[in-house]
Amino acid sequence: MQIQAQGVGGLRQRLRSRFRAWVNRRIPPSRVVTLDQRRIFIFPSRAGFFFGLCLLLMLTTAINYQNNMSYALTFLLATLFIIAILHTYANLSGLTIRALRAQSAFPGQQAEFDIQVSRRKQREHFALYLKWPDSTEALINLLDEDQVEVRLHTPLGQRGWYNPGRLLLESTYPLGLLRCWTWIDLDLYALVYPQPLLSAELPGLASDRPDGAAIPIAGSDDFYGFRDYRRGDSLRQVHWKGLAKGQGLQSKHYAAYADRSVWLDWEMFAGHPVEQRLSHLCYWALEFERLNEEYGLRIPDVLIQPGSGEKHRNEVLKALALYGVPERQL
């Protein structure tokens, strides 16, 4: 019995992968997809089958009562179903779906995927339902506007590139009797950073390195200038003299100098597993960024000069995210 069950399971697996390969051939991944008869599937919906059952009941009524107008009404509804095939198909046909952007995020977070649905023809499209296998769902109309941007959220998996799979776009408009759908691979990838992992302290500071001194973060004690007092500033920071002169409440602002840069080095966490190393490095990169310190990254095959700011941070995180990840074919 079990062997047989396995056999069936294996068959199902094989069929599924066959099917996937077929869909891939039929609708290859692309950033922009315009829906046409190659890409649109259509089949009666559950309501459609129920409707068919009702028609059968109506037909038996017509036959049993030998009632010509009942025949006529039954046939009218049956042909309405046929006409609905064209209308349902037309609701998807000619739509263009464009991958806009995917937001990078940390594991466990929801990544935002932005796509745009636009039409080419001046006709109303109703009830377009969009969803990736694990994402949130969206239901949009294209009435007065020619294009609509849709944002879907999906929880992220492991570090590296995350592909949400094939986007399901379906509609049963106008009668709900037929379901018209497509599965498209928008070739849209979100970058998943390593999971930040706190380590008690930054071990093995590589001060002996010739290319820059890594120093512990000891707070900022070099005076930088004044700025308006903000809640949370220490009373010791308040520029009392200025206040006395009637300049308003100001704080003294301290900053670290640019040359105080830190190297986050692969070797700092020697002995830990790869993922854990990346997680620690990620944590510290975020920490330095938060403290407005400059930091550089040195991991196998990647060297990023010290810097700070969002662009720098993203570069560092991307390098960490893609460590050991095979190159994605673009």
Next chain:
Amino acid sequence: MKMLQQVPRNALAWIIISMFTLLAPHAGRIPVWIMLIYLFAALWRIQVYRGHWSFPGRWVKLVMIVSGFAGIYLSFGSVIGLEPTVALLLTAFALKLIELVSRKDAYVLIFLGYFVCITEFLFTQDLLMVLYSLLNVIIVTTALVALHQPGEHRFNRKTMRLAGVMVLQAMPLMLVLFFLFPRIGPLWTVPVKSHTAKTGMSDFMKPGDISKLSQSADVAFRVQFEGEIPAKSGLYWRGLVFSKLEEGTWSNLSYFEVPPKERRQQEVVTTGEPLNYSIIMEPTQQNWLFGLRYATPDRPGILAASDFRLYSFVMIEDEFQYRVSSWPDAQLETELSAWRREVELRLPDNDNQRTRQFASTLRAQAGSDEAFVDAVLQHFNREPFVYTLQPPLLPDVDGMDMFMFESRRGFCEHYAYAFTLMMRAAGVPARVVAGYQGGEVNPVNKTVIVHQFDAHAWAEVWLPEKGWVRVDPTGSVAPQRIEMGLEEAVASEGTFLSDSPLSPLRYRSIRWINQLRLRYDALTYQWQSWVVGFDGEVQFQLLRDVFGEVSAGRFAAALIGTWALVLLPVAISLLRRRETRPQRPLDREYLKVCERLASLGYPRYAGESATDYADRVSAQCPDWAEPLSRLTRLYTELAYQTPASAASEQQFHRALRQFRPRKRRDR
């Protein structure tokens, strides 16, 4: 999938509208409390929508369902039969609205709506009702469309447009299916219309019955003659033959009262051409059919009884069409059997002695049966007898004595009764025949419309050598009735259709109303003969006429061919490319230039502005730089700066002519 389960407000509004439009035609057939349930259900659902009330709990629902069942049982006395079933369906339809929460419920409700639509046809297939039902189908379909338009949070009349278009597109295909779909017999017996009142003639007659029937302006049947329409005075539509008189009531002999060897119709010698005609009867819930004298039916299922009337084996529940051939001059039953003679002479004992006495005296004075018939008719004619729609009520005992010698006011059944009674009393076999007399000729389509007020009773006497001869004593009293009709006969009385003041028949003198009425009647006849007459046999005939021979291959070819003929234009109109924005001539000219450049290897990028594009192309091909940049400058000026001056448009066209990019040899 939760998102898809929402029911937009627009859909809810359309569902409620469709419920009431579906209910309307059933209104006369169902108890009032069901209509109240509809109002209540609509109110409840609207209050739920507005957040004032909540959906009913499980127990409340159960109570409502059970009490709905109980109410129908109490109102109809049973839950079996067509009317209770339909009432049940309608009640369920209303109650389902109260628990309409998700799209799934809406599907159930809407499909139920289609089914309610079909039940109406089981009661009537009238042309107006069919048109109304078509409107209902469109409304229900609109609700279905609205259900799939998320975000429509207010009632939108325009939703109906798409539903209407789709139904219209489906129409031609429906007609093809209608004609091609094979008609088969009933699969099993179904509940019948047990609660509909029987209409028209009943199978017994008491004085006063027919005058009551004559108050109705309903149509009894319509006749289409193949040849000339005979004179009105000859149109005696025989329906029932009353041979039995018991307790002052005439009734016909039931099939089993006739001994087996008398059941067969006696052979009739027919000479000359028959009158051929077809009749479409309105439903009567009875079995008898009408026809001119010596009528022979042309289809199985109709019995020609031994007293020469037509009888259908099945009750006439829907419009019923049949064709008849009649020989009005044929002699009927020239040989009278002993049993028949005895039956047609039988009289109850001791009733109306004075009239019987009078008859015997008159017979004795007359030399023959024929002379006696004339004498009685002359008596009616000479004495001050009055033909009236309002005859006085006669006593149960000796009623005819009262009529003959005292009141002398009566309707046709009084005269027929008295005449037949006198014949039998004098030993002449006679019987009362009931049916309709005359009819209105519709000049539009040359049909004869027979109304209920044309109901009539007359007599038949059996004379040796001649057989059964029709005698109409009413003609001796009111000859106008036979020649012109009831309206003229009672004109002085002013009692014609006095109970139905709104009947269009009362306004026959107003020309346009009458024209309209006759035209609609002609249409109704056309519709009935078409809808009613279309059965397996007619279908076979029709298909053979069209296809030559009926074969599966031709069937399929016809189906596919006609469907393609309809579906292709629909598909093309739906999928045809229509650009999102209509183009201005200016843009069209500019885009042509872009296309030309693209074909030379310099495509314009998506989102690239005209100026950027010109700069980029100019950088690559310096010899185009000057004309292209001028062209682009003029174009952008014209396109984005208003108002454009006439001069600059001319300049643009000049620039267009000057810029003729060609493939460069050096590349």
